[in-house]
Amino acid sequence: MKLEFHSIIALNESIRAIYDLSLEIRVQALNSLLAIKNIKSESIGFSAVSFELIHFSREMEAHSEKLTKLIFSILYSVTQLNKRKKNFFLLKKAQKLIPSEAKPLELILETREKEIEKLNLNIQEKLDELKKAILQTFKFCKNGSYVTICTKIESAHIKENREFFRSLANNVEKCVLNIYHFLDDMNKKLGQLS
Amino acid sequence: MKQFKYIYTEGNHRWAVICGDPDRAKYLIDTSEYVICKDDRFFLTDPGGVEIFPVVFSSLSTEINPKNVEFIFSSHQDPDIISSLSLWLEVNPNLKCYVSRLWVSFLPHFGGDNTTFISIPDKGMKVSFHNLELEFIPAHYLHSAGNFHLYDSKAKILFSGDIGAALLPETSKELFVKDFDSHIKHAKGFHQRWMGSNEAKLAWCERVSQLSIDMLCPQHGLIYTGENINKFINWFSELKVGVFSE
Numbered sequence: 001m002k003l004e005f006h007s008i009i010a011l012n013e014s015i016r017a018i019y020d021l022s023l024e025i026r027v028q029a030l031n032s033l034l035a036i037k038n039i040k041s042e043s044i045g046f047s048a049v050s051f052e053l054i055h056f057s058r059e060m061e062a063h064s065e066k067l068t069k070l071i072f073s074i075l076y077s078v079t080q081l082n083k084r085k086k087n088f089f090l091l092k093k094a095q096k097l098i099p100s101e102a103k104p105l106e107l108i109l110e111t112r113e114k115e116i117e118k119l120n121l122n123i124q125e126k127l128d129e130l131k132k133a134i135l136q137t138f139k140f141c142k143n144g145s146y147v148t149i150c151t152k153i154e155s156a157h158i159k160e161n162r163e164f165f166r167s168l169a170n171n172v173e174k175c176v177l178n179i180y181h182f183l184d185d186m187n188k189k190l191g192q193l194s
Numbered sequence: 195m196k197q198f199k200y201i202y203t204e205g206n207h208r209w210a211v212i213c214g215d216p217d218r219a220k221y222l223i224d225t226s227e228y229v230i231c232k233d234d235r236f237f238l239t240d241p242g243g244v245e246i247f248p249v250v251f252s253s254l255s256t257e258i259n260p261k262n263v264e265f266i267f268s269s270h271q272d273p274d275i276i277s278s279l280s281l282w283l284e285v286n287p288n289l290k291c292y293v294s295r296l297w298v299s300f301l302p303h304f305g306g307d308n309t310t311f312i313s314i315p316d317k318g319m320k321v322s323f324h325n326l327e328l329e330f331i332p333a334h335y336l337h338s339a340g341n342f343h344l345y346d347s348k349a350k351i352l353f354s355g356d357i358g359a360a361l362l363p364e365t366s367k368e369l370f371v372k373d374f375d376s377h378i379k380h381a382k383g384f385h386q387r388w389m390g391s392n393e394a395k396l397a398w399c400e401r402v403s404q405l406s407i408d409m410l411c412p413q414h415g416l417i418y419t420g421e422n423i424n425k426f427i428n429w430f431s432e433l434k435v436g437v438f439s440e
Binding site: 096 | 195247248249251252256259260261280281284285
């Protein structure tokens, strides 16, 4: 496993993008609720889907927060690992340079090697956990797709200011598709790391 | 590999210098580390940067047991001074590091925790190292805001950190300053730029003039002995420092 800082940062950027998209969905939904106030009977269905979108957006935020926590935890462990690896490398170099038979660092090197192995395992476990969390987010995202379809259907029923609602439904659809895209991207990046 | 050379021996009390690595990467500044030995216990001054740890450690290990390095003195906070701390702590986790109170919360970024550091108050202090009296002499703003030198009154050795430092040509193989005038050319620019305060400089000159010194040992370059010590103090007192010129 070769886990570099830039790979982790790239994963974090994807999560950040998902978070922003969730927020955008909520803003769209809130805008629609404001617009609906001016329409009467035919708006009940769209109000319902707007609340669904708000709920979806909040849940998606919770998912992205969970992913962020996992990423930070991985980042911390990788920092620790790199620090230990660097020390291990320098201690080993020192050991090799000692001309005598004495090997004063042997025990320290053994202990550090075990620690590095343990940290590697720990990072692998966290990466597996991240993969699972991404999968769960994928599954949850399906709800978003369903709400998106409902939004589109409801927008077709509205006669007054139809373009606004249609465009809003399209924007929401784009956001959800982008979330899918970023999740897929993260999955691929993680696949390359394993 | 660096050389480990004794520069003072009086019974079980010794000073050694670790210097001159011919294989040193040229992008790294050259440093000298000093070891104060009392019986088989050791006190290391400015142990150096993380990149040179292997050569310092291996050189030291050829002569002494590195696990018996009990104390480290960090004259200030720079990476070439103390960034190897975490590695020395690997060798002896109980090791203690003396440093200015100003840097106690900064150095843990290199390694160690609240049990590692012993804070030196601004006015300096005396400590006993296995019945050997050592004194931390203030050298604030020369060049760091919290800066100390270490004086051993019995050996009459002053470890002077960056004061007295000279950036010598790679060909230099000397240990002691022989020709002061030709040597000091390599020290001038360094002191003008790195030493920030003329007031602090004069205070330091006044302070160390009152000490009995046989060897003035900087962290970079050669050791001053005999009349070269006074020559250096006089030269430094007259040098205008805090000078920036492009």
